[in-house]
Amino acid sequence: MAKKPELDDFRVPFFDADKKLKPFDLSAIDPSSKPFSLGSKDEDRERLAAIGAQLDDLQEKLHAQRHRRVLLVLQGMDTSGKDGTVRAVFHDVDPLGLRIVPFKAPSEREASHDFLWRVHSQASAAGEFAIFNRSHYEDVLVPRVLKSIDDDECERRYRHIRQFESLLADSGTTIVKCFLHISKDEQRERLQARIDDPTKHWKFDVSDIEARKQCGAYEQAYENLLGATSTDYAPWYIIPGNSKTHRNVMVAELLLRTMQGMKLEFSPAKESLKGLKVE
Amino acid sequence: MAKKPELDDFRVPFFDADKKLKPFDLSAIDPSSKPFSLGSKDEDRERLAAIGAQLDDLQEKLHAQRHRRVLLVLQGMDTSGKDGTVRAVFHDVDPLGLRIVPFKAPSEREASHDFLWRVHSQASAAGEFAIFNRSHYEDVLVPRVLKSIDDDECERRYRHIRQFESLLADSGTTIVKCFLHISKDEQRERLQARIDDPTKHWKFDVSDIEARKQCGAYEQAYENLLGATSTDYAPWYIIPGNSKTHRNVMVAELLLRTMQGMKLEFSPAKESLKGLKVE
Numbered sequence: 001m002a003k004k005p006e007l008d009d010f011r012v013p014f015f016d017a018d019k020k021l022k023p024f025d026l027s028a029i030d031p032s033s034k035p036f037s038l039g040s041k042d043e044d045r046e047r048l049a050a051i052g053a054q055l056d057d058l059q060e061k062l063h064a065q066r067h068r069r070v071l072l073v074l075q076g077m078d079t080s081g082k083d084g085t086v087r088a089v090f091h092d093v094d095p096l097g098l099r100i101v102p103f104k105a106p107s108e109r110e111a112s113h114d115f116l117w118r119v120h121s122q123a124s125a126a127g128e129f130a131i132f133n134r135s136h137y138e139d140v141l142v143p144r145v146l147k148s149i150d151d152d153e154c155e156r157r158y159r160h161i162r163q164f165e166s167l168l169a170d171s172g173t174t175i176v177k178c179f180l181h182i183s184k185d186e187q188r189e190r191l192q193a194r195i196d197d198p199t200k201h202w203k204f205d206v207s208d209i210e211a212r213k214q215c216g217a218y219e220q221a222y223e224n225l226l227g228a229t230s231t232d233y234a235p236w237y238i239i240p241g242n243s244k245t246h247r248n249v250m251v252a253e254l255l256l257r258t259m260q261g262m263k264l265e266f267s268p269a270k271e272s273l274k275g276l277k278v279e
Numbered sequence: 280m281a282k283k284p285e286l287d288d289f290r291v292p293f294f295d296a297d298k299k300l301k302p303f304d305l306s307a308i309d310p311s312s313k314p315f316s317l318g319s320k321d322e323d324r325e326r327l328a329a330i331g332a333q334l335d336d337l338q339e340k341l342h343a344q345r346h347r348r349v350l351l352v353l354q355g356m357d358t359s360g361k362d363g364t365v366r367a368v369f370h371d372v373d374p375l376g377l378r379i380v381p382f383k384a385p386s387e388r389e390a391s392h393d394f395l396w397r398v399h400s401q402a403s404a405a406g407e408f409a410i411f412n413r414s415h416y417e418d419v420l421v422p423r424v425l426k427s428i429d430d431d432e433c434e435r436r437y438r439h440i441r442q443f444e445s446l447l448a449d450s451g452t453t454i455v456k457c458f459l460h461i462s463k464d465e466q467r468e469r470l471q472a473r474i475d476d477p478t479k480h481w482k483f484d485v486s487d488i489e490a491r492k493q494c495g496a497y498e499q500a501y502e503n504l505l506g507a508t509s510t511d512y513a514p515w516y517i518i519p520g521n522s523k524t525h526r527n528v529m530v531a532e533l534l535l536r537t538m539q540g541m542k543l544e545f546s547p548a549k550e551s552l553k554g555l556k557v558e
Binding site for chain 1: 343344345362365366369373374375377379381412467470471474477478480481482483485488491545546547548549551552555556557558
């Protein structure tokens, strides 16, 4: 019998400052595999709903405590399913406790600061679950592929990212980072579907075709950043994402395990309220 | 047969600059009435789910167009159900298109600006549905009850609020404002429930008891602001809220009608994409 897959098998090895920077080899993980599937789509959807209810409960405790914080970073190529993951995994989680932060190309004002300036201002507050839909990792992707930053600057940015995430972690933020991994064929199908359906045209931009032509360079930039920024306080996980159902259930399992590990509980009852009657 | 209730029957009459300021008489609407209930809780929940799916669809179009904006303002006394409304009414709406903004007591920095400064920065962006959980209306409530602003300042604030909301409306924002209306008895029961259940202690603060002692003054402050700031571009609605199920279904009906009135459609298909094949 095959070994049951563990989430840790999909975690990118931690960056080791004593060793030479080692890119993570994405080809080691098959994007069409479904290691966390229970068998059928129906079973997976049932499991997703069950986890959703548990996440909702954990998030209420997080919110009630107003002490710890959670940050989920979602990255992936165009059409890899960042939006869809948020929609499916958080369907049953109270929107009051979530803050979803989409990062687009920086504005002129944002670009006039250091690259972490706009990101820092969006960090999770006490009791908050923040989701970065794209993130500061775009700043070691696009400029890398367009060659507007050189190797040295890129390595400096990796270091600044590690240090920034360590600041967040030291201040009580639990960080999880997911790379949604799809194949080139799957991306073609999804882009084509956006072109063929006029109600999906708003999701499509011709620049997506240009980016696709450079997908080898993007993949390499991802392999570099994954190897350089996976740490014990902010680990990267590779999520096989050709199957949307599998992607959702795996991200949900990962968040469930992460939040269960936080030992979230309601604060003890306030003794001063015992027996208090409202008039 | 009794006349079927209309949403407009619960709309606060519009402020008329030519007439003397007229407070809205809250006692005219029974907080325990259920005008938009279909009969049973089950039927109401079914209706709520059906509206939820329609709101999700409308919100996707809003988001796809990236042009119009929606702003929902939720106000009400402590325990009136602002959080619960967000949770129930938006359960099926994609969290990616929502932004929920809770307003607490202003920070020192916020208080060092005019009272609309922090609010303006949170206004809905193009394609966005923003929900203000409390709002700038707190600034004509608490300071009014505590008498830290006088009549003249309060009237100036009403005027600034009308002008501010007119700026938002002129820039493409559809504004709906709901006052969640509960009775004093209902509030006592809900506060007591928070005291009696330790897992709800985090929602309770002894200042809630102090505020309750002044609820007459708060009610008067509400009646004044409702009369002064209901306009055709940013109307106030009174939501009978002793029944949570009714409250949810009525707010949902109101939002559905409002968004249907916006005539939201996907933008026309992009001709340039016709026949395009992804390689």
